[in-house]
Amino acid sequence: MDMRLKHWKPTGLALAAIVTTAAVAFAVPSAMAQRDPAYAAARADGQIGEQPDGYLGFASSPTPAIRALVQDLNIKRKAAYTERAQATGSTVEQFAFTSGCNLIAQTKPGEKYQAPDGSWKTRDGSPPVRDSRCP
């Protein structure tokens, strides 16, 4: 009996340590959910930008790596739009378009966005050119 207790104590401590580490590991990424550095760089560079339809597009011809990155993000965006569209009783296109209005409005100076006429523009201090249906 005595031997057993001696063995259990260190095990319990180790378990507690693992649980604590796991909790910290989970808490940190969710608190700082940030853009992939490659994505952030391509955005800041103006290689990619926001389209009125709620997806990312290429303002200049992309490298294969950037193309893959954008495709991956757009798939994830579509999944998110689809889920929210179902929850709000709208279509994926309607929800994506509304998000696009916001995403273009949120672009920082220097970043690219696509105007309703299809041309790529660089965001400056003035409000972006958006679709007339945008709030």
Add this chain to the structure above:
Amino acid sequence: MKMTNEQARRQAIGAKCLAIVTGAAALAGCVQIETPDKPIEINLNINIKQEIVYRLDGDAKKLIEQNSEIF
């Protein structure tokens, strides 16, 4: 009760007046429509209406905020 000639004449004048007034009113009620000089444009992109965009705006903002890694 027998109608005198005078009464009959007055009634006839009254009826004529009514007819003239009614006719004038009908003419005044005519609406003139001018044909537009530009062709009528029909926007085919009707499945995204402004009111829907306004309704979804709050949800869209929330989604972007909560999924900042993909936006």
